[in-house]
Amino acid sequence: MIEGLAPAKVNLALAVVGRRADGYHELVSVFARLDLADRMTVEVAGNAPDRLTVAGGGYSPSGLDLVLSAAMLLREHAGRPLPSLVFALEKRIPVAAGLGGGSSDAATALELAAAAWDIDLSAGERLDLAARLGSDVPFFAARTAAALVEGRGERIRALPAPTGGAAALLVTSESGLSTAEVFRVFDDGVAPGAGSPAAATTARELAAALEAGLDADAFAGWAPRLRDANDLWPAAVGLLPELAALRATLEERLRRPVLLSGSGPTLVALYPSLLEAQAGGRQLTELRGARITVTVLGNGQHREAR
Numbered sequence: 430m431i432e433g434l435a436p437a438k439v440n441l442a443l444a445v446v447g448r449r450a451d452g453y454h455e456l457v458s459v460f461a462r463l464d465l466a467d468r469m470t471v472e473v474a475g476n477a478p479d480r481l482t483v484a485g486g487g488y489s490p491s492g493l494d495l496v497l498s499a500a501m502l503l504r505e506h507a508g509r510p511l512p513s514l515v516f517a518l519e520k521r522i523p524v525a526a527g528l529g530g531g532s533s534d535a536a537t538a539l540e541l542a543a544a545a546w547d548i549d550l551s552a553g554e555r556l557d558l559a560a561r562l563g564s565d566v567p568f569f570a571a572r573t574a575a576a577l578v579e580g581r582g583e584r585i586r587a588l589p590a591p592t593g594g595a596a597a598l599l600v601t602s603e604s605g606l607s608t609a610e611v612f613r614v615f616d617d618g619v620a621p622g623a624g625s626p627a628a629a630t631t632a633r634e635l636a637a638a639l640e641a642g643l644d645a646d647a648f649a650g651w652a653p654r655l656r657d658a659n660d661l662w663p664a665a666v667g668l669l670p671e672l673a674a675l676r677a678t679l680e681e682r683l684r685r686p687v688l689l690s691g692s693g694p695t696l697v698a699l700y701p702s703l704l705e706a707q708a709g710g711r712q713l714t715e716l717r718g719a720r721i722t723v724t725v726l727g728n729g730q731h732r733e734a735r
């Protein structure tokens with residue numbers, strides 16, 4: 430049996446800088462990996478079709494299909510008969526939440542399937558296959574703690590995580606949001622296909638700061654700028670109006686800026702330490718209709734063979 434982790438991500442900044450002919454959008458975004466992770470195992474199992482079992486509730490079948498799609502894609506890439514695989518997935522990352530859970534599962538499935546079938550993928554091959562599975566999958570396939578992500582999601586510049594144990598408090602509304610829907614509403618807005626230049630500037634400047642080395646305190650100090658550096662915020666609120674009230678409540682109770690991750694609906698407060706994030710979580714014990722998760726940034730091994 431081979432076992433792996435599929436970590437979540439947050440988008441610290443997300444600029445939409447254009448719309449492509451194929452309908453996808455050009456992004457400039459800073460992704461950071463979280464310790465919060467799904468667990469996955471794979472076993473080789475004879476000739477039956479590949480299978481996936483899931484524990485942990487609230488998953489979206491379309492997201493999980495990516496696990497089996499990853500195996501199918503790798504089978505095609507290998508171009509030779511390979512035994513079937515049985516995947517078991519334990520979901521811990523909230524689904525349809527803007528945390529990349531489904532995409533991360535796909536990247537981990539690709540890695541575990543390659544290990545199970547003894548296929549040696551180069552980093553370039555892994556990224557190409559990942560890009561065919563979904564826009565966020567290359568980030569996870571790049572196995573980096575953080576990255577400046579551009580293009581549709583396939584251009585990855587690896588960055589170090591902040592040093593010294595920065596943490597995040599995640600508040601995920603129980604109503605999920607579909608990324609495709611959020612982009613559709615974005616395109617129906619005032620400037621179809623493009624967000625504000627400010628978000629792209631913030632993303633690039635944060636990337637430069639991470640590259641130069643940011644400690645956890647300095648990193649948390651970026652939160653006021655990052656708060657307004659997600660171009661998908663108006664579209665997410667358009668689809669889920671209660672998100673605006675939830676953010677106002679969180680900012681009042683936590684007394685710090687609250688960011689939107691990806692296409693939402695997860696809201697994120699950044700902290701210089703896990704202890705402070707946990708204390709923040711205790712301010713929210715009476716909050717209803719949302720799931721609260723405290724986690725640290727970076728670190729976390731993707732895969733370990735056993």
Ligand code: C5P
Pocket residue numbers: 452453454455456562563564565580581582608609610612613
């Ligand atoms: O690539 P993925 O299937 O994860 O993307 C989900 C949806 O999000 C796409 O169908 C597309 O509508 C939108 N999207 C986009 N531009 C991106 C990434 C995603 O328009 N760079």
